[in-house]
Amino acid sequence: MSFVDIDDLSIDLGEFSLKGVSLSLERGDYLTIIGPTGAGKTIFLETIVGFWRPDRGRIVLDGRDITTEPPEYRHIGIVYQDYALLPHMTVYRNIAYGLKKHKPENMDEAIRKMARSLHIDHLLHRKPITLSGGEQQRAALARVLIVEPSLLLMDEPFSALDPQTRRRARLLLKEAIGERATTVIHITHDLDDAWALANKLAVFKDGRLLQMGAMDTVFSQPKNRFVAEFVGTGFFSGTVVSRENGCVNIDVEGTCLQSLDRADKGKPVNVAIRCEDIRVSRKKPSVANGFNILNATLKNVIPEGSSSLLDLRVDNLEMNALLTQNAMRRLDARRGDNLYALIRKEHVKIVQDG
Numbered sequence: 294m295s296f297v298d299i300d301d302l303s304i305d306l307g308e309f310s311l312k313g314v315s316l317s318l319e320r321g322d323y324l325t326i327i328g329p330t331g332a333g334k335t336i337f338l339e340t341i342v343g344f345w346r347p348d349r350g351r352i353v354l355d356g357r358d359i360t361t362e363p364p365e366y367r368h369i370g371i372v373y374q375d376y377a378l379l380p381h382m383t384v385y386r387n388i389a390y391g392l393k394k395h396k397p398e399n400m401d402e403a404i405r406k407m408a409r410s411l412h413i414d415h416l417l418h419r420k421p422i423t424l425s426g427g428e429q430q431r432a433a434l435a436r437v438l439i440v441e442p443s444l445l446l447m448d449e450p451f452s453a454l455d456p457q458t459r460r461r462a463r464l465l466l467k468e469a470i471g472e473r474a475t476t477v478i479h480i481t482h483d484l485d486d487a488w489a490l491a492n493k494l495a496v497f498k499d500g501r502l503l504q505m506g507a508m509d510t511v512f513s514q515p516k517n518r519f520v521a522e523f524v525g526t527g528f529f530s531g532t533v534v535s536r537e538n539g540c541v542n543i544d545v546e547g548t549c550l551q552s553l554d555r556a557d558k559g560k561p562v563n564v565a566i567r568c569e570d571i572r573v574s575r576k577k578p579s580v581a582n583g584f585n586i587l588n589a590t591l592k593n594v595i596p597e598g599s600s601s602l603l604d605l606r607v608d609n610l611e612m613n614a615l616l617t618q619n620a621m622r623r624l625d626a627r628r629g630d631n632l633y634a635l636i637r638k639e640h641v642k643i644v645q646d647g
C-alpha cells in the first residue's frame with residue numbers, strides 16, 4: 294500500500310464530472326498536475342481535501358480511509374492561488390491560526406522558526422494587506438506547513454508572482470518541504486514549477502487522468518497525442534518497416550526514423566521525440582553512428598524565455614527543437630535555411646497509444 298492511494302474517484306457535478314481518477318503516491322513524492330483549463334484539476338484537489346463528497350471511489354491516506362471523513366480530520370493542508378490569509382490578523386496570528394486546535398508547548402518558537410525558514414520573520418507584526426504577493430504567499434505557506442500536514446495540496450500557488458519572486462518562492466518551498474519530506478500535490482500551468490519541484494507529473498483532461506508517471510517518462514513517452522502536445526513533445530504515427538542491428542526502422546509519412554526500442558515489423562506505432570532531444574546543425578556530421586540525421590528547413594523561431602523553439606520542416610513532418618540562446622547564437626540560422634536535425638536513436642521512443 295502506498296502513502297496516498299486514490300482509487301476510481303468519481304463525482305458528477307452536472308455540467309462537469311470527475312471520471313474514475315486513480316493514482317498512488319509514496320511518502321515524500323511531489324506530484325504536479327497539469328491540464329487545460331476546466332480539466333477538473335481543482336475539483337480533484339477539493340475532493341481530496343473533503344470539499345466534495347465523491348459518488349464513487351476511495352481516498353486512503355497513510356493507511357486510513359478518509360473518503361467520508363470531515364475535512365478537519367483529514368490532516369491535509371491546502372494553499373490557494375489567492376493565499377486566503379485572514380485580513381484582520383497579523384502574519385504571526387495567521388500562522389498561529391493554523392495551530393489553534395493543537396497548540397504545541399513551544400508555539401511561539403515554532404512560529405518564529407517557520408517564519409525564519411520562509412524568510413518572513415521580519416513581517417510577523419504586519420497585516421496581509423501590507424505585504425507583497427510573494428510575502429503573502431510565504432505567509433500562506435507558513436500557516437499551512439506549521440501544522441505538518443500529512444499531505445500538502447497547492448492550487449496554482451505561484452500564479453500571481455513575477456518570474457523572479459516565483460523562482461525564489463520555489464526554492465524556499467523546496468527547502469521547507471524537503472526538511473519534512475512532505476508529500477505534495479501541486480496544480481500548475483507552468484511546467485517550470487514541475488521541473489523545479491516535482492518528481493511526478495499527472496495530466497488531466499475532461500475530468501480524466503490521462504497519464505501519470507515520473508517527470509521524464511511523461512515527457513519522453515507520452516501516452517497519446519494530447520499529452521505529447523501538452524508537454525511539447527513531438528508525436529508521430531508510423532509503421533515499422535524493418536529491424537536490423539538492434540534498431541527498428543519506422544516509416545513516418547515517408548521519413549525513416551530509427552529507434553532502439555523494440556517493435557515488430559509491419560506494426561503501426563506511435564513515436565515520441567522530445568524537443569530538447571533534437572540537435573540542429575548547419576553541417577552534416579561525418580559520423581552518423583547512433584543518430585538519425587534528417588534534412589530540415591527552418592520555418593520559424595519562437596523565443597521562449599532563455600531558449601528558442603525552432604519550427605522545423607523535415608520532409609512531410611513538422612518537428613520542434615528547443616535550443617538554448619547560446620546554441621542559437623552558434624547556429625546563427627534564419628528562416629528558410631536548410632539545416633540538419635540530429636536525433637539520437639535512443640531518443641526516438643516508441644509509445645503505446647493510450
Ligand SMILES: Nc1ncnc2c1ncn2[C@@H]1O[C@H](COP(=O)(O)OP(=O)(O)OP(=O)(O)O)[C@@H](O)[C@H]1O
Nearest residue numbers: 306307308309328329330331332333334335336337
Ligand atoms: N460547483 C460546480 N458545479 C458544477 N460544475 C463546476 C462546479 N465547480 C466547477 N465546475 C466546473 O468544473 C469544471 C472543472 O473545473 P476546475 O476548476 O476543476 O478546472 P481546472 O482544471 O482547475 O481549471 P483551471 O486550470 O482553469 O483552474 C469547469 O468546467 C467548471 O466550470
